[in-house]
Amino acid sequence: xxxGYMLNTWAAATMVAxxxxxxxxxxxxxxSAFVAHAVPHGAFGGAAGASLLGVxxxxxxxxxxxxxxxxxxxxxxxxxxxxATALSLVLMLALGALFLSMSSExxxxxxSLLFGEVLGVARSQLLPIAGLGVxxxxxxxxxxxxxxxxxxxxxTSEARGLRPRQLETIFMLVVAVATAMxxxxxxxxxxxxxxxxxxxAARSFTSSPGPALSLSVAIALAxxxxxxxxxxxxxxxxxxxxxxxxxxxxxxxRAWVAWRRRAAA
Amino acid sequence: MSDAVHVLFEPGFFSSATxxxxxxxxxxxxxxxxxxxxxxxxxxxxxxxxxxxxxGTTGGSAAYLGGINPLWxxxxxxxxxxxxxxxxxxxxxxxxxxxxxxVLGGGLGLAALLLYLDTTTSTTTxxxxxxxxxxxxxxxxNSAAVIVGLSxxxxxxxxxxxxxxxxxxxxxxxxxxxGVPVRVVGFAYALSLALAVSLAAATIGAVLSTALLVGPPxxxxxxxxxxxxxxxxxxxxxxxxxxxxxxxxYDSYYWPPAHRGWPxxxxxxxxxxxxxxxxxxxxxxxxxRRLPVGGH
Numbered sequence: 057x058x059x060g061y062m063l064n065t066w067a068a069a070t071m072v073a074x075x076x077x078x079x080x081x082x083x084x085x086x087x088s089a090f091v092a093h094a095v096p097h098g099a100f101g102g103a104a105g106a107s108l109l110g111v112x113x114x115x116x117x118x119x120x121x122x123x124x125x126x127x128x129x130x131x132x133x134x135x136x137x138x139x140a141t142a143l144s145l146v147l148m149l150a151l152g153a154l155f156l157s158m159s160s161e162x163x164x165x166x167x168s169l170l171f172g173e174v175l176g177v178a179r180s181q182l183l184p185i186a187g188l189g190v191x192x193x194x195x196x197x198x199x200x201x202x203x204x205x206x207x208x209x210x211x212t213s214e215a216r217g218l219r220p221r222q223l224e225t226i227f228m229l230v231v232a233v234a235t236a237m238x239x240x241x242x243x244x245x246x247x248x249x250x251x252x253x254x255x256x257a258a259r260s261f262t263s264s265p266g267p268a269l270s271l272s273v274a275i276a277l278a279x280x281x282x283x284x285x286x287x288x289x290x291x292x293x294x295x296x297x298x299x300x301x302x303x304x305x306x307x308x309x310r311a312w313v314a315w316r317r318r319a320a321a
Numbered sequence: 322m323s324d325a326v327h328v329l330f331e332p333g334f335f336s337s338a339t340x341x342x343x344x345x346x347x348x349x350x351x352x353x354x355x356x357x358x359x360x361x362x363x364x365x366x367x368x369x370x371x372x373x374x375x376x377g378t379t380g381g382s383a384a385y386l387g388g389i390n391p392l393w394x395x396x397x398x399x400x401x402x403x404x405x406x407x408x409x410x411x412x413x414x415x416x417x418x419x420x421x422x423x424v425l426g427g428g429l430g431l432a433a434l435l436l437y438l439d440t441t442t443s444t445t446t447x448x449x450x451x452x453x454x455x456x457x458x459x460x461x462x463n464s465a466a467v468i469v470g471l472s473x474x475x476x477x478x479x480x481x482x483x484x485x486x487x488x489x490x491x492x493x494x495x496x497x498x499x500g501v502p503v504r505v506v507g508f509a510y511a512l513s514l515a516l517a518v519s520l521a522a523a524t525i526g527a528v529l530s531t532a533l534l535v536g537p538p539x540x541x542x543x544x545x546x547x548x549x550x551x552x553x554x555x556x557x558x559x560x561x562x563x564x565x566x567x568x569x570x571y572d573s574y575y576w577p578p579a580h581r582g583w584p585x586x587x588x589x590x591x592x593x594x595x596x597x598x599x600x601x602x603x604x605x606x607x608x609x610r611r612l613p614v615g616g617h
Contacts, residue, residue: 087415089422090368097528131601138367139539143594145371146532150590153454153526157584167440167449171433245433249426256419293437299430306423 065241065284068177071189072238073250073280077273078196079234080255081265082227084272085207091128091228093248094141096235098124098148100244103169104155113169114184117239121232124148129225172243172294174287181240188237192230199226204265242280246295246302253302254279260309275305334571343457343567343585346465350520351533351559353472355541356479357517358534359552360510362542363490367535369406372421373399373515374530376428377522381452382435391452392464395519395527396471402428403515407507455526457567457585468520475516482509487548525586533559536593540600562592 058066083092102120103113124144132140156166167173177185196203205212206223238247254275258268283297334340361370377395384394402424409420436449451459460468479486489496489506497503521530541555566589573583 084419087418089418090371093368093422093425131598134605136362136365136539138365139362139535139597142367142371142531142535143539143597146529146536146590147594149454149528150532150584150587153450153529153584154587156450156454157581157587158578167437170449170453171437243433245429246426248422249430252419252422252426256423293433295433296430296437299426299428299433303423303427303430 062174062288064177064179064182065174066281067182068185068237068241069280069284070277071185072241073276074273075189075192075234076238076247076250076280077254077276078193078269079231080251080253080276081258081269081272082196082203082207083231083251084255084259085204086227089248089252090138090141091125092231092251094128094145095121095124095228095231096239096247097244098145098152099232099235099239100169101148101150101152101155103239103244104152104159104166107165107169108155108159112181112184113240114181114236118232118236120148121235122229125228125232129228167293168243169239170243170245171296172241172246172283172287172298174284174294177240185237185240188233192233192237195226195230199223203227241294242283242298243293243295246299249295249299249302250276250279253305257305257309260306260313279305330568330572334568337571339458340567340571342460342462342465344564346460346468346524347457347563347567348560349469349472350517350524351537351563352556353475354517354521354530354533355537355555355559356476356552357510357513359538359541359548359555360479360486360490361514361534362538363487364510366514367531368418369403369421370514370518370534371531372406372425373403373518374522374527374534375425376402376432377519377527377530378452379428379432379435380519381522381527382432382439382449385439385452386435390461390464390467392467392519392523395522396516398428399515399519399522400512403511404508407511451526453526453528454584455522455524455529455586457524457563458570460524464523468523471516471520475513475520478509478513478516482506486510525589529586529590532590532593533563536597537562540593540597543597543600543604558593558596562596563589565592 080092083089099117099121102116102118102123104116105120106113106116127144128137128141131144203223206220210220234251235247238250242250255272257275258271261271262268279298279301282301283294286292286297287294358370361367376398380394380396380398381391382394384391406421406424436452440449485496485501485506486509488499489501489503490510493503496506518530518534521533525533537555537558538551540558541551544554545551566585569588570582570585573588574581576583
């Protein structure tokens with residue numbers, strides 16, 4: 057499990073979990089679950105296109121994730137945000153279906169893009185993943201306070217001269233970057249589980265932002281490490297473990313809340 | 322004259338039984354999803370609709386593994402999870418989306434495992450692709466009969482409680498004050514949504530079903546505010562996009578690069594998307610004309 061060829065995966069999984077934990081914290085805070093689902097899911101189309109052209113899937117993922125985020129923002133500029141998200145998502149997925157139908161090599165590679173693969177990370181991908189991760193965390197560090205303000209109190213922050221549209225766009229781009237680096241490990245279908253589950257669980261344990269953020273990262277790390285280890289042992293897709301562990305973490309959080317309420321009463 | 326026809330319609334389009342069945346099934350499903358979807362858009366529940374379709378992947382792959390028609394897997398899982406989401410009854414949108422997302426994540430995790438088992442146990446490689454992205458041309462005549470029957474049921478349900486459903490979708494509190502049984506209507510709607518989505522999943526694919534559910538109604542509601550007109554327009558748009566998609570897919574058989582046809586679901590989704598963008602841009606141009614000074 058810790059052989060040389062697995063070290064890439066462990067390293068990538070760790071970076072992915074840290075970024076997903078941080079980004080997920082804001083996604084849960086802002087309640088933008090649908091967008092968090094749509095961007096990585098739709099980015100699968102880009103990965104399929106990249107593999108058809110024979111270039112690194114990172115490019116395809118990045119292009120589609122950024123394109124999707126921009127399209128959702130533009131189409132949803134006058135309300136009906138959920139409709140804009142849904143339509144952008146299905147268009148990207150339909151393009152993915154088209155690329156798949158054109159390519160001759162199906163199955164294994166496609167499947168690992170959809171649902172994650174333990175050996176899905178090549179050594180050459182490690183550096184780009186690290187770069188994207190550092191960039192995402194750097195941007196989050198810069199916009200942390202204003203974004204927190206905007207997410208918790210949208211009205212007052214506008215009065216304080218923050219620019220909601222710009223902040224929103226920056227955050228969407230961070231989600232896109234996180235997508236490009238996460239999908240090769242966890243798969244396009246389940247990346248949003250990794251952002252939602254740990255962060256939602258963390259929020260049920262504590263409501264103050266700092267500890268919730270750290271806890272979200274910690275749970276994400278535990279989730280990803282457990283998922284990679286289990287996937288290695290059983291040979292089942294990583295996505296299965298990420299999805300179910302994410303839900304279980306949230307269930308544990310809810311149970312904790314219920315228990316606390318009982319104890320208090 | 323016949324040359325001109327052949328540019329549009331590849332020879333054999335009108336005589337092929339596969340095409341006939343695709344046109345029929347496509348039209349029926351498009352009408353039902355467009356009608357149900359109008360309420361989905363009015364209730365801002367695109368994410369719930371999308372989730373039900375995608376959760377269908379879990380049912381579809383389980384049915385495939387058990388050698389049953391995936392359609393039944395779609396229907397059962399959608400009805401069950403629709404019931405769960407509705408009975409949780411979370412009203413605050415942020416929390417509702419979060420709960421939906423978490424349930425969807427767990428379901429998709431399971432789907433990943435089932436599809437993995439599908440691909441390892443069966444010799445055909447296309448199981449995941451068919452379940453996820455569908456194909457109108459491979460709908461069997463058995464399924465076609467079931468699809469038409471279930472469509473009638475879903476449509477009947479919506480028609481039966483049309484006025485109450487409309488009121489409850491536009492203003493829940495007002496509806497409740499007027500004595501509309503909001504919870505019952507909510508469950509009736511959830512059931513028809515689950516049926517419509519699973520029918521769309523069986524025809525254009527689990528992950529693409531949302532296109533027919535949300536696209537035509539959203540475009541129609543941009544054009545008109547009258548509910549009955551919106552229903553008619555969205556049904557018409559849905560059928561038109563589906564038929565045009567079938568035609569293009571049939572014609573694409575000789576297109577590069579693979580010469581085995583482009584997927585029909587791709588054409589349908591792309592047409593729906595294009596149409597929504599046109600209506601959206603057209604709407605903002607008209608609005609700008611109406612507000613010549615300082616409009617925004």
